[in-house]
Amino acid sequence: MKRLQKLNWLLALLIICANVKPALAQIPQNEDITWLGMDFSAAKFIGSATQFKDAGEITNSDFRDKSIPAWNQLFINEQKKYNVAEAVRRTQVNYATDITEKANSKINTDFFSNNPSDYGTLTAEKVAGMVKRYDFNGKSGVGLIFFIDGMSKGKDEASAWIAFVDMNSKKVLFSAHETGKSGGFGFRNYWAKSFYNILGKVKAEVKKNK
Numbered sequence: 001m002k003r004l005q006k007l008n009w010l011l012a013l014l015i016i017c018a019n020v021k022p023a024l025a026q027i028p029q030n031e032d033i034t035w036l037g038m039d040f041s042a043a044k045f046i047g048s049a050t051q052f053k054d055a056g057e058i059t060n061s062d063f064r065d066k067s068i069p070a071w072n073q074l075f076i077n078e079q080k081k082y083n084v085a086e087a088v089r090r091t092q093v094n095y096a097t098d099i100t101e102k103a104n105s106k107i108n109t110d111f112f113s114n115n116p117s118d119y120g121t122l123t124a125e126k127v128a129g130m131v132k133r134y135d136f137n138g139k140s141g142v143g144l145i146f147f148i149d150g151m152s153k154g155k156d157e158a159s160a161w162i163a164f165v166d167m168n169s170k171k172v173l174f175s176a177h178e179t180g181k182s183g184g185f186g187f188r189n190y191w192a193k194s195f196y197n198i199l200g201k202v203k204a205e206v207k208k209n210k
Contacts, residue, residue, distance in 0.1 A: 074195070
């Protein structure tokens with residue numbers, strides 16, 4: 001009798017698990033998605049930017065006011081290459097990078113570190129807390145943000161949490177940690193390659209969860 005009860009319980013559990021889909025898969029195909037940009041609030045650059053001849057000495061304010069806006073602008077200026085719509089399997093997406101631009105402009109911490117343990121320190125819980133504090137300017141629907149939490153010259157990669165968020169409730173619908181290999185000539189392009197590759201990881205996550 002006990003064995004039969006156990007088998008029934010296992011069968012019920014398997015049925016439940018088979019019908020539970022990841023939150024990402026539950027976003028309707030007709031749901032608009034808005035690209036909100038990259039948030040560098042928790043980013044740490046491990047190493048020295050002077051390794052790039054074109055960069056010279058980069059200050060924290062240079063990094064915040066010049067480098068970050070330039071990387072975010074790539075997704076606007078080069079939409080065919082940084083194809084967010086294709087990554088999320090939509091014919092088009094909305095753009096509202098002013099949302100992360102506002103958050104990035106308020107950063108007053110030190111980006112640079114020589115401590116490898118400072119690389120990639122975000123967790124899903126920390127990301128959820130950051131989303132809760134966001135001002136989405138009354139926008140609704142699903143937003144996509146990259147929370148960049150590390151750029152390591154030694155590893156030749158950047159670390160990020162990708163997050164699909166409900167802008168109404170400020171809840172994270174889906175998040176995942178990803179890294180993107182860097183490469184290319186010059187400071188901007190070298191790290192832009194990382195963000196391009198992270199976008200490719202988004203495409204893989206969306207495909208996997210459909």
